[in-house]
Amino acid sequence: MKKIFVLDTNVLLNNPYAIYTFEDNEVIIPLAVLEEIDSLKTKNSDLGFNARETSRILEEVRTQGNLHDGVKLENGGIIKIFINGKLRLPEGLSSSKMDNRIVSTALHIKDENPAKEVIMISDDINLRLICDAYELKAEEHNSTRLKEEDIYSGFKEQFLPAELIDLFYQNDHLTAADLADSKLDFEQLYVNEFLQLTASDQNKKTALARYDGKELVKLRYNEQQPAKIRALNREQQFAFELLLDDEIKLVTISGQAGTGKTLIALAAGLNKVVDQGNYSKLLVARPIIPMGKELGFLPGDLEEKMAPWMQPIFDNLDFIVHRNKDSRFAYQNLLNSELIQIEALTYIRGRSIPDQFIVIDEAQNLSLHEVKTIVTRAGEGTKLIFTGDPNQIDNPYLNLHKNGLNYLAHKFHEQKIAGHITLKEGERSELAEVASQLL
Incomplete structure (x- = not known):
């Protein structure tokens, strides 16, 4: 079943190309969102830049059809601008707040489309809480959200036999052949990832290395003090x-x-x-x-x-x-x-x-x-x-x-x-x- 995604202003300000990240579903931008973006266009800041970029992208889409009725995107999705001058806000929501008007628009769209799943997309925690209070499904824009395991540290510790660490110091590198009988597999490493090699026995011998995409190599700049700043x-x-x-x-x-x-x-x-x-x-x-x-x-x-x-x-x-x-x-x-x-x-x-x-x-x-x-x-x-x-x-x-x-x-x-x-x-x-x- 096709879904309807209603976008909050911050989604477009974080990523002006966000309209293209919802596959072949329907994407709706409330008029209140356009008003907020328009009010930010003149700001000489990162926010203003993204507001202008969003307007430019929507203008390009507008030339391909009617945004009121919907314009088909290259990915098969539909983009619409929703306008409802007679929109009534649910009890408890003040019309003076733009977020409330955006939520009310999404609630209206939900009522008008009972056979479809309507989802409010917002990076604003409070707005998502308001949606929850009115039983409107709301999600963060997750197209680029990283999972915990995807947050890269650039470093790992690896235990090796002491003789391999001695070999590393002797040759200034370790090849895949050198490590054939160890538990270290180069397939598990990323280029320019760093390692602390630690002896697996009791002598606590260690070495610092970098994976250059082919082998483990010693650090090249560890003796340098650029601008007299020492690591x-x-x-x-x-x-x-x-x-x-x-x-x-x-x-x-x-x-x-x-x-x-x-x-x-x-x-x-x-x-x-x-x-x-x-x-x-x-x-x-x-x-x-x-x-x-x-x-x-x-x-x-x-x-x-x-x-x-x-x-x-x-x-x-x-x-x-x-x-x-x-x-x-x-x-x-x-x-x-x-x-x-x-x-x-x-x-x-x-x-x-x-x-x-x-x-x-x-x-x-x-x-x-x-x-x-x-x-x-x-x-x-x-x-x-x-x-x-x-x-x-x-x-x-x-x-x-x-x-x-x-x-x-x-x-x-x-x-x-x-x-x-x-x-x-x-x-x-x-x-x-x-x-x-x-x-």
Whole structure:
């Protein structure tokens, strides 16, 4: 039986192409949703960009038929705009709230189609709760929701006989033939996945390795200290392996506050730009969701408007500057030489940027469509780094299982040009570490 899916505004704002993800079923967009999207189009933010993209897609569909009666999509589905000027809201729902009008539309569609299953699709938990109260089936938009087992860490521990670990140290690699009699199967590994090899006997011998798609190899950069920043644990070592390898074009780094993800990304970027000259510029960007206001409404010039939200970037750069006596690393010198640029993400998306080392911080606040927009516009010779904490999301319509950072790591985990690592150990002060455990 064909189903009817009624879309909430946030579904389209998270993914303007969402109308194509419901197979050959009927998709209905309430007029109230269009009104909300229209009110957001002028915003100079990620939200505004997605609103404009949604309008553009619906305009393309409109040219192929009548959206009131329904337009057939390439996947066999039907898309409609629902208009009902005489819509009555159920008792208890105020018409002043747009969410209530959207729910009422879905309830009306359900009453008009008793033979079909009508499902409200929303990434808003509260709206789904309202639907439940009125016995209307509601679901999260699950076309790109990751299961727990799909969240990729980039690392695993493997127990091996001590003689194989000795062989690894002797040859700097282990082949499939070397491991033929062990429990480690290369078919279970992903390219650029990291391993801690631990002796299965009592001698506790260990080794750190990376799977390069053919064999296990030793770490190449574990002795390096880019911008005089030293890896303090194995996961940070793994991160530097990905960050300093120019053959790897896309790196995703997850970790809670204090794990050093932003610091090591910036240190690697400065090393590649200032010391080695492998890239023309270090570009650092952040989405501006937590600021709560459009930049245009804040006082001061662009740099002053961005300062509160970009301060963690400045703090990390200050830490690096104080580690380096070389005047080339002085922050103002870096800005004056145009070797480093710090931007709100809104101002760089849509540009094709070649030959740059780009760090996108707080990437857990990006939707799937937003990371796609950024990655697909990467210019020739550019390396993209996405860092963030998927457990600390400010976007109300994203969560641990549905955010751009985890989605990117999952989609690219089999690609030779990409790598991911999750940082687990906090490297904060003793006071901060104790507070995080007690409070």
